[in-house]
Every structure is written in structure tokens, then in C-alpha cells.
Amino acid sequence: MAASPESHIGWTFITNHARVLAAIADNPNVRIRDIAAHCRLTERAVSRIIADLEQDGYLSHTREGRTNTYRIEQGKVLRHPAEAGLPLASLLSLLVQDESERTGRQQPVLH
Numbered sequence: 812m813a814a815s816p817e818s819h820i821g822w823t824f825i826t827n828h829a830r831v832l833a834a835i836a837d838n839p840n841v842r843i844r845d846i847a848a849h850c851r852l853t854e855r856a857v858s859r860i861i862a863d864l865e866q867d868g869y870l871s872h873t874r875e876g877r878t879n880t881y882r883i884e885q886g887k888v889l890r891h892p893a894e895a896g897l898p899l900a901s902l903l904s905l906l907v908q909d910e911s912e913r914t915g916r917q918q919p920v921l922h
Contacts, residue, residue, distance in 0.1 A: 831860045833906035835881045
């Protein structure tokens with residue numbers, strides 16, 4: 812992962828759930844510790860967010876040795892009624908593209 816962004820006080824446009832999903836979309840084998848550092852969250856908070864996302868079917872994981880490989884369900888629709896019908900892939904394509912542009916890394920292919 813790239814260097815962690817500066818900490819921020821006050822409200823933001825993107826939720827922590829979206830930030831965690833974007834980090835996973837960027838690297839499906841990312842460690843919880845790295846997600847936490849990148850998103851400026853605790854490892855416990857990241858674990859809770861991942862559990863939320865798995866419980867609602869947005870995310871699943873498989874264990875490979877000591878590594879988790881995450882799979883994002885790109886076709887799931889966003890939860891808020893204002894975004895009814897908008898697939899998760901649409902949101903992630905914006906967030907991952909933004910991350911790639913900021914870090915200069917090539918954007919991963921979203922499935």
C-alpha cells in the first residue's frame with residue numbers, strides 16, 4: 812500500500828465502509844493491518860467493517876495459509892434508497908481510479 816494519508820478532523824464525503832472496500836478492491840490480499848493504516852482506522856474497526864460487509868453479502872473471503880483473499884460482490888447494489896439500483900462496482904471504479912491516480916499505480920481490473 813502507498814503511504815498513509817494525513818489524518819483529518821471533521822466530516823468527509825466517503826464512509827469508512829467505502830474506504831475499506833476500496834482498499835480491498837485495490838489489493839484483494841491486503842492485510843487488515845495495512846487497511847487500518849491506510850484508512851486511519853483501528854484494526855478492530857476494520858475487522859468490524861469487514862464483518863458488516865460479509866454479513867450483508869458485499870464481501871467474502873477465503874483463507875489461503877496465513878493470508879485472506881477477499882472477493883467483492885461487484886453486482887450488489889448500494890444500500891441507500893437514493894442510490895437504488897446503482898451497483899457497487901460503479902462506486903468502486905471511482906474510488907479505485909482515484910487511488911491509482913493519487914499513487915501513480917496502475918488501476919486493478921474490477922470483476
